[in-house]
Amino acid sequence: xxxxxxxxxxxxxxxxxxxxxxxxxxxxxxxxxxxxxxxxxxxxxxxxxxxxxxxxxxxxxxxxxxxxxxxxxxxxxxxxxxxxxxxxxxxxxxxxxxxxxxxxxxxxxxxxxxxxxxxxxxxxxxxxxxxxxxxxxxxxxxxxxxxxxxxxxxxxxxxxxxxxxxxxxxxxxxxxxxxxxxxxxxxxxxxxxxxxxxxxxxxxxxxxxxxxxxxxxxxxxxxxxxxxxxxxxxxxxxxxxxxxxxxxxxxxxxxxxxxxxxxxxxxxxxxxxxxxxxxxxxxxxxxxxxxxxxxxxxxxxxxxxxxxxxxxxxxxxxxxxxxxxxxxxxxxxxxxxxxxxxxxxxxxxxxxx
Numbered sequence: 001x002x003x004x005x006x007x008x009x010x011x012x013x014x015x016x017x018x019x020x021x022x023x024x025x026x027x028x029x030x031x032x033x034x035x036x037x038x039x040x041x042x043x044x045x046x047x048x049x050x051x052x053x054x055x056x057x058x059x060x061x062x063x064x065x066x067x068x069x070x071x072x073x074x075x076x077x078x079x080x081x082x083x084x085x086x087x088x089x090x091x092x093x094x095x096x097x098x099x100x101x102x103x104x105x106x107x108x109x110x111x112x113x114x115x116x117x118x119x120x121x122x123x124x125x126x127x128x129x130x131x132x133x134x135x136x137x138x139x140x141x142x143x144x145x146x147x148x149x150x151x152x153x154x155x156x157x158x159x160x161x162x163x164x165x166x167x168x169x170x171x172x173x174x175x176x177x178x179x180x181x182x183x184x185x186x187x188x189x190x191x192x193x194x195x196x197x198x199x200x201x202x203x204x205x206x207x208x209x210x211x212x213x214x215x216x217x218x219x220x221x222x223x224x225x226x227x228x229x230x231x232x233x234x235x236x237x238x239x240x241x242x243x244x245x246x247x248x249x250x251x252x253x254x255x256x257x258x259x260x261x262x263x264x265x266x267x268x269x270x271x272x273x274x275x276x277x278x279x280x281x282x283x284x285x286x287x288x289x290x291x292x293x294x295x296x297x298x299x300x301x302x303x304x305x306x307x308x309x310x311x312x313x314x315x316x317x318x319x320x321x322x323x324x325x326x327x328x329x330x331x332x333x334x335x336x337x338x339x340x341x342x343x344x345x346x347x348x349x350x351x352x353x
Contacts, residue, residue, distance in 0.1 A: 006236060007056070009057050010239040012026065012036075013060065016062050019063075021126070024122075025206050027253055035242060048274070050271070062242070072107070087114070089117060091132050097138070103138075108144065115144055116150045119159055150201065151199065151200055154219055161173075165198075174196075176200060202219050204218075218314045227315070230290045245261050248262070252324075258327075288347050291317075296309065301333070307328050
């Protein structure tokens with residue numbers, strides 16, 4: 001099994017956002033006010049990098065550009081350590097060509113390597129797609145390693161990869177994922193040395209969309225068995241939440257969750273938190289067996305039938321949120337931790353063969 005230690009860290013810089021998207025996995029909005037200081041960010045970066053060598057730090061939110069100079073200084077700090085950086089933004093700052101060029105220039109001067117622009121139906125009420133076009137154009141030829149438009153869509157979506165290609169008048173932009181959800185290899189870099197692509201994700205019923213999206217809004221895997229696999233992100237791609245807690249991932253709002261929240265990095269180093277978390281039976285189970293299997297194992301072990309599952313899931317993260325947000329499921333698995341340990345041993349023995 002790949003060691004459970006962060007090689008990628010997502011810094012959820014703030015839960016304040018210029019939008020309040022109906023599908024936001026971490027419930028960001030203009031009304032929330034959590035925000036990390038520069039000192040909190042660099043402390044955790046240093047601790048994890050010193051312990052095992054961070055490869056990538058992703059700055060996300062909320063809207064990370066709301067941190068202004070602190071964001072740029074944090075990016076520059078990573079760059080000075082040889083850590084690659086990525087930023088996920090809704091491009092609300094790209095209100096004009098001049099504003100877009102100015103922000104992109106600042107980000108590159110700080111050392112940002114990858115720029116991800118979020119664009120989908122849920123952003124549209126708050127941020128015009130024209131902002132995305134301006135930010136996309138401004139990023140061309142600026143020396144980024146990668147520039148991607150992150151788009152999640154369903155069968156009824158207006159903003160899809162096809163829509164984006166038409167709007168940009170770039171019909172040949174590569175997509176990051178194939179129809180099976182496997183990551184593709186971009187055909188080539190652009191003449192300017194950068195890779196430009198569409199990060200084509202699918203809508204999920206997690207976060208703010210947990211109980212609002214319907215089956216007809218989603219694209220489901222051909223078979224639910226495709227979801228019965230280990231989670232590649234838990235701990236290995238940990239996150240620093242806006243409240244300063246180290247959490248298992250950035251896929252759902254993990255801060256405050258009894259399974260996924262590892263606690264304040266003020267009280268103990270982030271590296272110690274990560275190593276301790278990697279010994280927890282449920283974290284090991286999510287990373288090795290997968291949340292889909294654990295959720296259904298909890299259902300099978302629950303004599304009182306209090307653990308609920310959906311008829312079908314659109315993603316692994318949906319199953320994970322159902323698992324970790326049900327105290328009954330967590331309690332059953334903790335009570336029967338020996339069963340989980342046996343499943344872990346069997347999975348590790350199979351991997352070793």
